[in-house]
Amino acid sequence: MGDQGQVSLADIEQAAALIKDIAVLTPMEDSRWLSALTGHPVLLKCENLQRAGSFKIRGAYNRMWHLSEEERARGVVAASAGNHAQGVALAAQTLGIEATIFMPEGAPIPKEKATRGYGAHVVFHGRYLEDSLEEARAFQERTGAVLIHPFDNTQIVTGQGTVGLEILDQAPEVDTVVVPCGGGGLLSGIAIAIKAQRPEVKIIGVQAEGAAAYPESLRAGHPVPLTSMSTMADGIAVGLPGEVPFATVRDLVDEIITVTEASLSRAVLVTLERAKLVVEPAGAAAVAAILDDPARFSSPTVGVLSGGNIDPLLLGKVIQHGMAAAGRYLNLQLRIPDRPGGLAGLLVELGAAGANVIEVSHARIDADLSLDEVEVHLQLETRGESHTETVLARLRECGYRVFE
Template identity: 70%
Template sequence: MTDPLPTLADIETAREALEGVAICTPMEESRWLSGIARGPVLLKAENLQRTGSFKIRGAYLRMSRLSAEERANGVVAASAGNHAQGVALAAQLLGIHSTVFMPEGAPIPKEKATRGYGAEVVFHGHSVDEALVRAKAFAAETGAVLIHPFDHADIVTGQGTCGLEILDQCPEARTVLVPTGGGGFLAGIATAIKQRQPDVRVVGVQAEGAAAYPGSLAQGHPVPLAAMSTMADGIAVGCPGEVPFRAIQQYVDEILTVSEESLSRALLMLLERAKLVVEPAGAAAVAAMLDDPERFETPAVAVLSGGNVDPLLLMRVMRHGMAAAGRYLSFKVRIPDLPGGLARLLGELAEAEANVLDVVHERTSTHLHLDEVEVALQVETRGPEHADRVLNRLRASGYYLSR
């Protein structure tokens, strides 16, 4: 027999259980997004939740309902980092031993934070799905209780408390966008919102390279992906969970996907304009807003699901985001192989107010004349319009350009 899905009453009860554990995270209007969408857009900052993501909500609720015998056997989880931290902190608060299996290459700050909350961390496999297989085997071997990252009614119920907060903080909301991996967060939020205000549109957002829900919904049941590739490790899940899948079928209006370029651009804009640090997965809802801002009825709420990002990844994503936003311009230009040739080119770029980041000379090429040299440049601009002005100025000055 299929277990019943959480109800609004279940989620309201869960909110009482989480009082003093999960904080009610802030929600603020984003003026720059509101301007683009031509209506109010608000950011629900779950990146400011304890452990840096929404995961403490479901993890604590699930573990608080374990029997004394189950608690004595400990718990085990599999996660790339956010669920790991939620489980580790919940276990620490409840006095339960926790073991967490993380995929090889999991972000170092997430690993260290998980250990810092007292969990035993074991690396296994190259994806959350592979780590989850090992965690299930560990549970069978030791009697530890598996705390699934999304596929359990208590997990969905706990995550749904965020949906209650969204309606309390923005009762006039018309659209709510939620980053989506396995579906527990989206399912919980959608259940809370649709059972209280069924006319609110709920949209899940997945990374294009790890979008298991569109195909699964089309088939009518969870279908695993053959492969995944995305920087958004927090939503890189290869197969929807059975429990959240049923709730999403019932309550979610639409699932959208966003590209890596859109994710990095959204992360960069959140840093620059909202002064908020989010991980790539946490920026998915904002990425969807930026892709097609007039698609969503306002007031709209974009949920920032997490902020646990490796500083090295953050630097790479920022560079990627700046390139996607037209802030980095790469091109090649032929100049005379004469003294002062490069100085004249750099002078033109200075006059155009472009900041040169990198210069590489190439003299040996069959497409160059004997008296020519090709220079590959990367320059920083203020955006696409400025980049076009830079290129047009160089062409007007007689330079031959290629990209």
């Protein structure tokens, strides 16, 4: 259970003054491609460019700065899939505090290495964040270290709320703010900071469909744990909302929406291509929501890019997944005559249609095939959905039997 005191605008303003020497003022970028899509101005708050690669340093430093000398001497412990770990490790290094971080098995390697690089001790435990958090609490009991919770603490929420102050300063015309949400620390902090000054601004939280604890919890009126989670967005893979952020989300946040894995992949890819910004899947959740339903965002909108710490190997997979989700990969099966030049003729037609062949294989032995037929499996790169339709139409006009 977290510290359940109230967070005020004055608290967040004090935190902003406190963290200004360790956190950078991240840029607010105009997004012409999203603006064109929605028909209204869309800007991106680039917390992926924050120190340690995400907004987490704000809350971690604010929380740890308030520790007494006796508490600092006992050290701190935290549980995190990566971004909170890096925030705690950097804050601890800056304040001269020993830090131990418990990470779930399978946490991204760059996040682990960065956390160790800031001088923290890293221990892997459990499959999910909740497992790591349980072990961190046990460590707290054994050693007396102070637990730095990722989101269920008023000082954490207060620190994250400084993002909201910057949003209003950098985009005073904003009408809607879209925020990735896991446990709810960032979302609740931004909601407090903005609603206290501009109550008419709409605040929307975005969760991964495979790890969306808030919708059911809000329906129930209290935090309800998920029985399972499945998402690439490790930064928002939280199975139980915190008591502290939950109360604020319930009272101040206008809407929680969910996005699919395909939408997250597409958002990572498009943000990389169009904005030239690297974001992790969790950090792209706001962009995914806007891409899914541009008409929903019919007023000046700010999307928060909450983090950019993505494993390069995962980035490669996400790019491929995002291209598939955007209709830029096409998998086909075709039947062609089993005669010399049959495959070459097919490839000529594909080249003429502007499709790039990534992979090709063919099979002659299948009970469904005629004796004079070969089945060809193709993976193609296209320019998008309309180009895909053009390619398919050309193949059918040429008499090929196409099976998608």
